Amino acid sequence: MLIINNLKASIGGKSILKGISLEVKPGEIHAIMGPNGSGKSTLAAVLAGREFVEVTEGTVTYFGKNLLEMAAEDRAKEGIFLGFQYPIEIPGVSMVNFMKTAVNEHRKHKGLDPLSASDFLKLMRDKKELVEIDSKLANRSVNEGFSGGEKKKNEIFQMAMLDPKLAILDETDSGLDIDALRIVANGVNKLKHPDNSFIVITHYQRLLDYIIPDVVHVLYDGRIVKTAGKELALELEEKGYDWIKKEIENNVEA
C-alpha cells in the first residue's frame, strides 16, 4: 500500500532524510527505531503532509497515487492516520464536536451521509470501550488539560474512530507508564485486521513487547541502516544503538 523510494527531505535547508526506501504491505506492522535526531519524526511528518518539511528527492506512492501531491486532509480521508508524539490542545472545541466533524468528513469523502447524532454517540461509546479510554475525556475540549498519558490514549481513541488503512504512531509510547502503555498497545492490537497496516515509531523496545512487529527498521542519520525481523528490536535493547553506530562506521571504513 505504501512505497517509499529514495526519499530525501530537509527542514529549513538542513537535510534530515537522506534517502529512505521502504515498502509497507497490507496487514503489516513495521517498527521504526533509532536514536534521537535520526529522522523518525520527520519521516512521519512527510507522510502526514506537514508543509514545513521540504521533500527534495524521491517518491512516495500510496495505493498507486502520488502521496506527496495530496493535501494533508485528503491523505487523512484516504486512510492515513498520524498518532502525534505531542498531541495538540484545541481549547473550547469538544472532543465530541471535533470527532463528529472528522468522522463526517471521512464519510463525505466515501460518499456516505453524515451519521445521526445518536449513531455517532453510539460509535463513540463503542470505541471508547474498545480502547478503554475514560469516557469523561470525550466531554472535554480536545487534549486541553489532559495528562501526557491521557493525550496518548486519546490518539488511540481517535484512531479507533477513524479506522485508518495506514496508522503511523509517532513515539506514542514516550512518557507512558506501564498501564497506559498496555492500554495503547491493546488498542492497536484490537484495531489490527488483515487489511490495515501500522508504522510504529519508537525509541524503546518495550512497546514492541506488546505490539509484535513484522519488520523492524533502524533509522540512523536519515537512512535506514538495518532491516530485520522482530528479533532486531531485542538485539537493540540488549546492545544499545552504539552497536549499530559502530557497525556503520566500520562499514564506511571498509
Place this chain on the structure above:
Amino acid sequence: MMEKDNDKILSEVTTGEYKYGFYSNIEMDRIPKGLSEEVVRLISFKKNEPEWLLDFRLKSYRHWLTMKMPTWPNLRIPPINYQDIIFYAAPKERKNLKSVDDIDPELRKTFDKLGIPLEEQKHLAGVAVDAVIDSVSIKTTFKETLAEMGIIFCSFSDAVKEYPDLVKRYMGSVVPYTDNFFATLNSAVFSDGSFCYIPKGVRCPMELSTYFRINSANTGQFERTLLIADEESYVSYLEGCTAPSRDENQLHAAIVEIVAEKNAEVKYSTVQNWYPGDKEGKGGVFNFVTKRGMCKGENSKISWTQIETGSAITWKYPSCILRGDNSTGEFYSVAVTNNHQQADTGTKMTHIGKNTKSTVVSKGISAGYGQNSYRGLVKVLKNATNARNYSQCDSLLLGDKCGAHTFPYLEVDNSTSIVEHEATTSKIGEDQIFYCNQRGISTEDAIGLIVNGYAREVINKLPMEFAVEAQKLLQISLEGSVG
C-alpha cells in the same frame, strides 16, 4: 517558510462574502440631506409628536452643537459630514395598515430574504419581532399575544403615543441626552426603535427581538430602544442588524436603555452584522452606539451578550450601572474584525450598591488588517461594600497584519471589593490547524471549529435559536481568513 505558508492560507481564507448586501426598491419618503433645527422639527412633525418630545429633541440638538466628536477611541474615523446625511427615511405609508397583507409586498420580500418573515405563523416559534427599516418600525409580531400578559412590545413611536407616561419617566434616565456626542445626536434625531415593558411578576414567555435594516442610501439610522423590566419580571431580548453593500459609509448611532427594577432580570443579546465594507475597506457602516442598563432595584440583573461581526467601525460599550444592592451585571462579547474593519468595544461596570457583582468576558478575533480593541472600565464607588468583578479578555489573532489591543481601566474606592482581570493573546497555531487537517478536516473548517471553540463561552449565552446562527456567522465572517 512556515510563516509564509501560513500567511498565504490566511489571506485566502479571509474572503467571505457579505450575504445581506442587497438593496430593495421600496417607495420611500425621505427628507432632504442635512442637519439643522428645522430638520429636527421636521422629524418630530412627520412623526406627529407631542410637544414634550420635540422639546427633548431641541434641547439635545442645541447641546450637540456644543460638543465635539471624541478622539480617545483607538480608531481611525474619516471625517463625517453631517450635512450630507439624510436623517429621516421611511417607506411610504399605506393607509389603514391592519394586517400583514397591507404591508408593501416589496418590504415583505425584503424581510423574507433576511429570514425574518413578518407573518406570525411563519415565524420562529417563540420569538416576537419588531422589524425596523431605515427610520421606522414596520410591524411588530405577537403584539396581541403579549398584551394579554400585560407585556407592551411595540415601536418606539407607538409607545410615545400610547404610553407617554412610561416613555417620559424612563427615556433618558439611563443615557441622559448630554451623555456623549453620538447619544446626544441620537436624542435629537432618533426616528424609531423598539419599546418594551414587562409588568410586575411576569416572565416573558417568548424571546423579543428587533430586526434593524438600513436600506436607503446616504441615510443614517438612529434608533432608540427602551426596555423596562418591572419588579420580579424576566425578559430575553435579541437584536439583529444588516445593511446593503455600498461604497460610501453609513452612520448608525443608536441608543439602548434598560431599566431593571427589584428582582428583575434582563438578557439582551445582539448579533450585529451591519455591512462591514469591502475587502479594501471601502464603504461599510459606522456603528457608534450607546447601550446602557440600570440595575435599579435590589437583586436585579442585566446581562449583555454581543456577537459583533459587521460594521466598518464599531464603537460601543454596553454597560451596567449596578445601583441596587446585590445586583448583577454581565457582559459577554465576541468581536470580529476582518479585512479593514476596526472595533473599539468593551463595557463599563459601575458598582454603586452593596454586594454587587459583575462579570466581563470579552473575546476579540482579528484577521486580515482588522484592528480590535477591548476597552473596559470597572468602577467601584465608596459605598459598594463587597463588590466583586471578574474580567477576562482574550484576543485571537489570525495572521500577522491585524492587531489586538486591551485598555482596561480600574477605579476602586472601596477596600472590601475584589476585582480581577485576566487577559490573553493567542494566535491560531499552525499546529492546531495541522492537527485538524490530519483528522480529515479542511483548513477552513478547522478555523471555524477553533474560532467557535474560542468563542463558545459567549455563544453559549445566546438564546438557542440564535446560537446556531451566530456560529455560522462567525464562520462566514472569517471565511477565507486563515491557515
